[in-house]
Amino acid sequence: MKQRIAFQGDLGAYSHQAVVAARPDAEAVPCRTFEDCIEAVRSGEADLTMLPVENSTYGRVADIHSLLPKSGLHIIEEAFVRVRISLMALPGVALDEIEKVRAHLVLLPQAKTFLKKHGIRAESAADSAGAAAELANGGPRSTGVLASSLAAQIYGLDILASDIEDHGHNTTRFLLMSPELDESRRGEHGMITTFVFEVRNIPAALYKAMGGFATNGVNMTKLESYMTNGSFTATQFYADIEGHPEDPPVARALEELRYFTSYLEILGVYPADARRR
Secondary structure (H helix, E strand, O other), X not given: OOOEEXXXXXXXXXXXXXXXXXXXXXXXXXXXXXXXXXXXXXXXXOOEEEEEEEEOOOEEOOOHHHHHHHHOOEEEEEEEEEOOOEEEEOOOOOHHHOOEEEEEOOOHHHHHHHHHHOOOEEEEEOXXXXXXXXXXXXXXXXXXXXXXXXXXXXHOOEEEEOOOOOOOOOEEEEEEEEOOOOOOOOOOOOEEEEEEEEEOOOOOHHHHHHHHHHHOOOOEEEEEEEEOOOOOOXXXXXXXXXXXXXXXXXXXXXXXXXXXXXXXXXXXXXXXXXXXX
16 A cells, blocks of 8 residues: 655645655645644544755745644654746747746745746746646636646646756755654664753753753754744744764763753654755
8 A cells, every 4th residue: 555645735846746756656645734734644644744844045934843843743754855946838838928927925036037037927826836737727828837847747737947946056855754753763874863842941041951962062953943832931942963862972962951951852863864965
């Protein structure tokens, strides 16, 4: 039986592309929201979910870090997807016929130079892959869509131009999540441990909590804070470190962290993707 992986968006979304890259033989299960993706795994409709967490251009994905601790799911893999933008249109339409393109609001500015050069107007859509589906369903010949090449393939659209993004480095990091925590593996390119914590209400608690990682030589690649329960004083931190909890330096650093925290939860221990280098 095929593994089922939930993702947010329509078929052809960049999250769908991440699923295909990570698990080519899996069945991709489209969901409307991130919460729906998580619920699909909880209910058994899907085995895993692929969630975007950060983008090299736009930073962290809104709300995702606050959802992860409450999800009951654990990170088992990370995946990096280069955001390659294709301009697609109905079959037989030429580039000079395109007057307007539709795409997600975040995607449109990334192809600003190309659109300006060709005098094409931009119009925001709720979802780029969804815009491709709408166009294939009877959209006007003068309208194009900016989306992944996978979307063009799925909906039978012609690609008029590829890789039209202004910046060639734009990459989104995704996390593959499972109901089970797996600490048994060791990765060829090292390990990543992700956790969330709240510091105790004592002076310089965060400074002291972080000290154990410095003194034990543990590299912290990510540290972000966000409010919890609508309070300006209740702050939770999300962190990625290099290493496995069983590595002596990591074990010592986490033990010191526990002394200064009122809450600590490991969200995942997983192999580092080669592309993070």
